[in-house]
Amino acid sequence: MSTPTDHESPLAPPRTQDELNLEHFSSRLDRPVLMKAPEFQRGDRLRHVVFSGQFNPGMLSELAETADMIRLLSKSRDGQDFLRGLLAHRRAMLYFTQPSTRTFLSFMAACQVLGITCNEVRDPQTSSETKGETRFDSIRMFSSYFDLIIMRSPVAKLAESCAYLMNDLERSGQRSVPLINAGSGADEHPTQALLDIYTLQRTFNFENPNDSPGGDKLERLRLMPGYEGLSKGLENKTYAFCGDIGRGRTVRSLAMLLAMYEGVRLVFISPDHPKLRIRDDLRQRLLDRGVPIYELDSFESLLDGKPVIEQVDALYMTRVQKEHDSPEDAESMAAIDTLKYRLTPELVTRMRLYAPILHPFPRDQHFGEIPPEVDDDPRAMYFRQARNGMWIRAALLAHVMDVDHSIARHFFETYRERHVYND
Amino acid sequence: MSTPTDHESPLAPPRTQDELNLEHFSSRLDRPVLMKAPEFQRGDRLRHVVFSGQFNPGMLSELAETADMIRLLSKSRDGQDFLRGLLAHRRAMLYFTQPSTRTFLSFMAACQVLGITCNEVRDPQTSSETKGETRFDSIRMFSSYFDLIIMRSPVAKLAESCAYLMNDLERSGQRSVPLINAGSGADEHPTQALLDIYTLQRTFNFENPNDSPGGDKLERLRLMPGYEGLSKGLENKTYAFCGDIGRGRTVRSLAMLLAMYEGVRLVFISPDHPKLRIRDDLRQRLLDRGVPIYELDSFESLLDGKPVIEQVDALYMTRVQKEHDSPEDAESMAAIDTLKYRLTPELVTRMRLYAPILHPFPRDQHFGEIPPEVDDDPRAMYFRQARNGMWIRAALLAHVMDVDHSIARHFFETYRERHVYND
Amino acid sequence: MSTPTDHESPLAPPRTQDELNLEHFSSRLDRPVLMKAPEFQRGDRLRHVVFSGQFNPGMLSELAETADMIRLLSKSRDGQDFLRGLLAHRRAMLYFTQPSTRTFLSFMAACQVLGITCNEVRDPQTSSETKGETRFDSIRMFSSYFDLIIMRSPVAKLAESCAYLMNDLERSGQRSVPLINAGSGADEHPTQALLDIYTLQRTFNFENPNDSPGGDKLERLRLMPGYEGLSKGLENKTYAFCGDIGRGRTVRSLAMLLAMYEGVRLVFISPDHPKLRIRDDLRQRLLDRGVPIYELDSFESLLDGKPVIEQVDALYMTRVQKEHDSPEDAESMAAIDTLKYRLTPELVTRMRLYAPILHPFPRDQHFGEIPPEVDDDPRAMYFRQARNGMWIRAALLAHVMDVDHSIARHFFETYRERHVYND
Numbered sequence A, B, C: 001m002s003t004p005t006d007h008e009s010p011l012a013p014p015r016t017q018d019e020l021n022l023e024h025f026s027s028r029l030d031r032p033v034l035m036k037a038p039e040f041q042r043g044d045r046l047r048h049v050v051f052s053g054q055f056n057p058g059m060l061s062e063l064a065e066t067a068d069m070i071r072l073l074s075k076s077r078d079g080q081d082f083l084r085g086l087l088a089h090r091r092a093m094l095y096f097t098q099p100s101t102r103t104f105l106s107f108m109a110a111c112q113v114l115g116i117t118c119n120e121v122r123d124p125q126t127s128s129e130t131k132g133e134t135r136f137d138s139i140r141m142f143s144s145y146f147d148l149i150i151m152r153s154p155v156a157k158l159a160e161s162c163a164y165l166m167n168d169l170e171r172s173g174q175r176s177v178p179l180i181n182a183g184s185g186a187d188e189h190p191t192q193a194l195l196d197i198y199t200l201q202r203t204f205n206f207e208n209p210n211d212s213p214g215g216d217k218l219e220r221l222r223l224m225p226g227y228e229g230l231s232k233g234l235e236n237k238t239y240a241f242c243g244d245i246g247r248g249r250t251v252r253s254l255a256m257l258l259a260m261y262e263g264v265r266l267v268f269i270s271p272d273h274p275k276l277r278i279r280d281d282l283r284q285r286l287l288d289r290g291v292p293i294y295e296l297d298s299f300e301s302l303l304d305g306k307p308v309i310e311q312v313d314a315l316y317m318t319r320v321q322k323e324h325d326s327p328e329d330a331e332s333m334a335a336i337d338t339l340k341y342r343l344t345p346e347l348v349t350r351m352r353l354y355a356p357i358l359h360p361f362p363r364d365q366h367f368g369e370i371p372p373e374v375d376d377d378p379r380a381m382y383f384r385q386a387r388n389g390m391w392i393r394a395a396l397l398a399h400v401m402d403v404d405h406s407i408a409r410h411f412f413e414t415y416r417e418r419h420v421y422n423d
Helices: A017-024 A033-040 A057-073 A077-086 A101-113 A135-145 A158-171 A190-203 A218-222 A249-258 A280-288 A327-334 A345-349 A372-376 A382-400 A404-422 B017-023 B033-040 B057-073 B077-086 B101-113 B135-145 B158-171 B190-203 B218-222 B249-258 B280-288 B327-334 B345-349 B372-376 B382-400 B404-422 C017-023 C033-040 C057-073 C077-086 C101-113 C135-145 C158-171 C190-203 C218-222 C249-258 C280-288 C327-334 C345-349 C372-376 C382-400 C404-422
Strands: A091-096 A117-121 A148-153 A179-184 A238-242 A265-269 A293-296 A314-317 B091-096 B117-121 B148-153 B179-184 B238-242 B265-269 B293-296 B314-317 C091-096 C117-121 C148-153 C179-184 C238-242 C265-269 C293-296 C314-317
Touching (some): A017 A158, A033 A158, A057 A077, A057 A190, A057 A382, A057 A404, A077 A101, A091 A135, A091 C101, A101 A117, A101 A148, A101 B091, A101 B117, A101 B135, A117 A135, A135 A158, A135 C101, A135 C382, A158 A179, A179 A382, A190 A249, A190 A314, A190 A382, A238 A249, A345 A372, A382 A404, B033 B158, B057 B077, B057 B190, B057 B404, B077 B404, B091 B135, B101 B117, B101 B179, B101 B382, B101 C091, B117 B135, B135 B158, B148 B158, B190 B249, B190 B314, B238 B249, B280 B293, B345 B372, B382 C135, C017 C158, C033 C158, C057 C190, C057 C382, C077 C101, C091 C101, C091 C135, C101 C179, C101 C190, C117 C135, C148 C158, C179 C382, C190 C314, C238 C249, C280 C293, C345 C372, C382 C404
Parallel strands (some): A091 A117, A238 A265, A238 A314, B091 B117, C091 C117, C148 C179, C238 C314, C265 C293
């Protein structure tokens, strides 16, 4: 165990007991992602899902296939019953001390698709923590009763530390269960990135007209002027993020995942405010990977000589997280022309026909980054994103709990059978 | 979409964003019930359950039959397993932003009887609404993850508006799920009315001695002096409501349902206070239907020349909802002689032998509208009402989710089988 | 019904309505345990589990056997499916108006092991009690919807009173369900005592090396100097409790259970403070049973001429429940040398090799009665205790719901089958 002084921690000086506890794992926390990722795998399977850096394009493609199979099986009662039988003997703990209805319900639904029984602790006030218990004791209690922990916390690195605790228990022959990070401080939100990627994968497959607005066939789109170079897949695309870049952990996680694909360019559109523009560490990590990045302050800023809104292959809108403003920011935040970061219907009409509009949701009705008038545009994918989130999380659970191969087997058997019946 | 000025809305001028959103649906909300009801049906089946005006005696009779079958099937493990298998592939969202343990648990239990997996959002503080999300975005999120929404809200007309949203989504080919109103402002509480009706249906069947105090057989009762005209069914009866008539949405819904039966008379017993006596609009709607109504201020007031307490076929007690008092009411409310609206054991002994005492519960121990001494009287049906509520809600769910015919088929097969075995 | 004056009630003068309601049952509450216990049995089976005095060594031994079978069956998917099928038609209400994540989750998990569907009411604020409902009305509502009530309350004797209510309903032919006390005021916590006993039973079986640190075989241990007299079972042992003896209801319940075994000695180590040392009534009850008790104020105090820490067969640590301090205690509590009641690693090394360290958890990180450094010692059984709690609670549920014999039958059939296959 390292002491606070013998390493350069990105953490602020410890104040709460929880942060003190994190110190115990600090020497492990401070290593580069590439060194840490293998500890959260068992063979080629993820044991704990902690940060988005654990995924790679091959795994993302497999997860998307599993999600598609779960989605299709769920269309029939037989398929649903099969899926619900897979993990009916498993119990999950959803430990959400940071409020998030959306992520919470999405995981609940994903568990239920696979038959997992859910339990929850959401309000830290009702928990034993009010009696002075550490979060690590809580996590160990959960691992006594349940077979899987899905956790979301306002404390950065807590999920990762808990994964190390599980690893330590496993190593010493004690009970240990898989752990999934459902949002950890301003830090990581790997499954949100997963559903964003899955939504993009489906769009850029150009197969389902619901997912691929503006033409269900790549061939048809390619005939249109300016669309000649369009290709399938996530590669060779320009992705734009707009809004609260600095504090959006979903932006952070998704940007790092997209950076793993060939020929990708990333555009960050935000007010030029130190809290809102891209953070130095993310910029550096992207540059280290050789990804071209563009920092703009308007949808009208030029990219390749044209307004960027007309150039992007996908647009990721975000909510300005005012709840994280500090009092000293009040003046500078008030000076920002927020209207410039609202995606008006007029702007949408200028976007590429197939370019999906994403948003991690909830959107802010007061800020109005996406007004309701945009909802009916076929490019608005943010409601489909929610349901995609359920399927891809179910796929991730199936992977972690080792039933993804059963799903694939059943899917192909069912398919073959149907084929026979159709003959 | 209409503007606030071009219609006569019963709504107060919009203040909150939620109320503003309701404006979007105002032109639809303001139509008469008869015009609206068909939009919430698909064929002869309810798609959304929004107000009690959607029910009619034929449908109420069918629902009661389904409820009776569910109740009887639930007496055996086989029957229970059959029922739980019916909707085991369905997930419900119970979205209760107005506290109500009783209605909430009743719906939970009803869902569980049919195997539906339940999810809940109860405290608006933990939800995404604190991040500025509209309720309509929340509802749409729920419809992404779940197959059924059961909602209760302090906002009048919100449930109805959400049902329109679901209709709009369905029309545009997007995912849409059935919605059930479990209480909406001071407005409607259709499933409470349903369980009140079901309790009355069972009582006036004169079949089960538990449901029909004072004699299980109509024929025996008819021999008693003054009971000669007694008949089966809800028709030709005098129903009294006592307590908080003005603010009781259960009174409102039940009165409108009873008004659909032949020969019904309605009595409203309450302090003569503008907040507590019958509201003008309900009075008018009942008069429009040609229902004789009587507004009295005491159990001793005369009806047909006798104290009303001795004349009623059923008595519906309610809690005075003090939590809705405004400060300016304090003086006038304090002046009310509340003792006059307490149903003492002495009063109960003067009631007709078979006349059930109902109460939507919870009762108020401090106001004491029904003191505990009454609980042991066979006319006290308010505890059986609770269990009736579970069965009739299960029947309603079975109807909406289209498994009521499967229940009937299974019930008669089981019955025939048993009959064969008995021979 | 007795009046507050015609009996000597241990209750304070009634103040809240809940306490007033308790008066209704006071004449029954005030009887000795031996007279009350039979009312909570049906034949040789517990109907309601209210206080630990209902258990006896024979029943504790049977429950431990059932728990062991459930634990072993749960190791295979077949066994898990069998168990989950047993009570899949049953719905439980977990009514926890006193916060307790640990006990709550343990019961949830135990229910889920047996397939029971769980419902919960945890925050009294969201319940109908805010509308003036009595707790007895709430309990009766729960019994309308559910098949089992598991309740935890800050009000002493409330669970027992509710059990009487259930008995009264049963007697009058109305719906009534079993009730389990999951903690009732400062009074009783019978299932915690159950899991403590189960942990000791497993340790003193000397069979499983995980449960019996310091040597898995009794024979091997007996060869060590000073361990010659060691025997299997709970009899003839010295059990020590340390910490908050006065206010720890887990101490209270466990001490009374241990007192039923032959040759048991009980040691209470606590500051000599009137709130913390053993309460007079417990001391008297133990003395009445003829149990030798020792009240010490340090781990170093002598027992049989040696420091007690070296002499105990098991050590039960507890958290000082500061939340129950009254303002007038502040000074006297501050004067206590709390360091004396911390179990340091150094102290642990001096304990007997097999002596388990228990703790009802949560432990208090600030008080530090068990510092994390002790966790890795094989004597630290407090994490295994949690999982034991789940199994023994499942066994208790199986007993109350009358499926324990089915479990035994299935267990032996499975065992025989396996045996056949092995031949």
